[in-house]
Amino acid sequence: MKILVIQQKMIGDVLTSSILFSVLRKNHPDAELHYLINSHTLPVVEGHPDIDKIMLLTPEVDKSVLLFYNFLKKIRKEKYDVVVDVYGKWSSNFITLFSKAKIKIGYFKWYTQQFYTHPIKRHKISKNNQGLAIENRLQLLEPICERIPNVKPKIYLSSEEIIAAKQFLSNFKVDLSKPLFMISVLGSGANKTYPFSYMAIVIDTIVKVTNGNVLFNYIPKQEEDAKTIYSLCKPKTQQHIQLGVFGNSLRDFIAITYHCSAIIGNEGGAINMAKAIDIPTFAIFSPWTDKDTWNIFEDEKHNISVHLKDYKPQLLENKNGAQIKNKFKSYYSEFKPELFLGKLVGFLKSLTNNN
The missing domain is CATH 3.40.50.2000 (Glycogen Phosphorylase B;)
Incomplete structure (x- = not known):
């Protein structure tokens, strides 16, 4: 199984979403796990033992229609089985759709739910001290993971x-x-x-x-x-x-x-x-x-x-x-x-x- 997790934008978001890889690795030990992030956020996930490959979205690609289209073709060539779109904005919507993955998971929005096979509704009230940012991300893995253990973001310093x-x-x-x-x-x-x-x-x-x-x-x-x-x-x-x-x-x-x-x-x-x-x-x-x-x-x-x-x-x-x-x-x-x-x-x- 080959799985792509998409989390663009801010450093804190990318770090928080990295928890998904620990859960994915426990449930799918033989899966190939890729993380699509903006290039400036790379330092917070360097050395993460559960991430097999990092796909970097550079500012140049982000600003160019042609370069972004070429990036989409690169994503399609990876032939992902599952895409988990944590970001949930138009750019990641298109990446998810263009991937042709059989399982496409993202947050429910009435105007983008058609992009996903599994649109997930966010919790509005936190159920524990993890915080909604953690709880809602873990929800995204429920369609493909039987066990969702308690996890927290971790940075790996040498x-x-x-x-x-x-x-x-x-x-x-x-x-x-x-x-x-x-x-x-x-x-x-x-x-x-x-x-x-x-x-x-x-x-x-x-x-x-x-x-x-x-x-x-x-x-x-x-x-x-x-x-x-x-x-x-x-x-x-x-x-x-x-x-x-x-x-x-x-x-x-x-x-x-x-x-x-x-x-x-x-x-x-x-x-x-x-x-x-x-x-x-x-x-x-x-x-x-x-x-x-x-x-x-x-x-x-x-x-x-x-x-x-x-x-x-x-x-x-x-x-x-x-x-x-x-x-x-x-x-x-x-x-x-x-x-x-x-x-x-x-x-x-x-x-x-x-x-």
């Missing part, structure tokens, strides 16, 4: 990567005998980024409670924003922030995070990657993001998240994500750090007590 990251931190005089915190200071966009002044208060609190050191997760083009947040922190806090220490690649970031006590900050790919290497997380959700979908494996101890609706649910009543997103600044202004600092302090103390 021992060489872990050692190199430790040496990298040592070269920058990062004291690993003290607590070390990775801060997800910036979201994937302004509408998913906790206000800078509020984030500074969060970082001040981390240093005050733990006396630990702090690293910022950002890429070079975000340097000015990172510096702005740094400047808003108290002078004493700034002494604990090593602003120039960051990975040159996504794999470097993951390996550096492996040596951290926790990652704290904006919910997104960085938080999900930390969970996949068993690093404690404290995530701050944007007001318009559905917490029930992405609060993956929350346990109020090792993985914790906060959302405006946890504290001021009346502000979000009878409003959909798009409405909230259009006024994200207004909602973020209501999400003052004082609302959850007690929870953050409890999280930090539990980490230091365990150490």
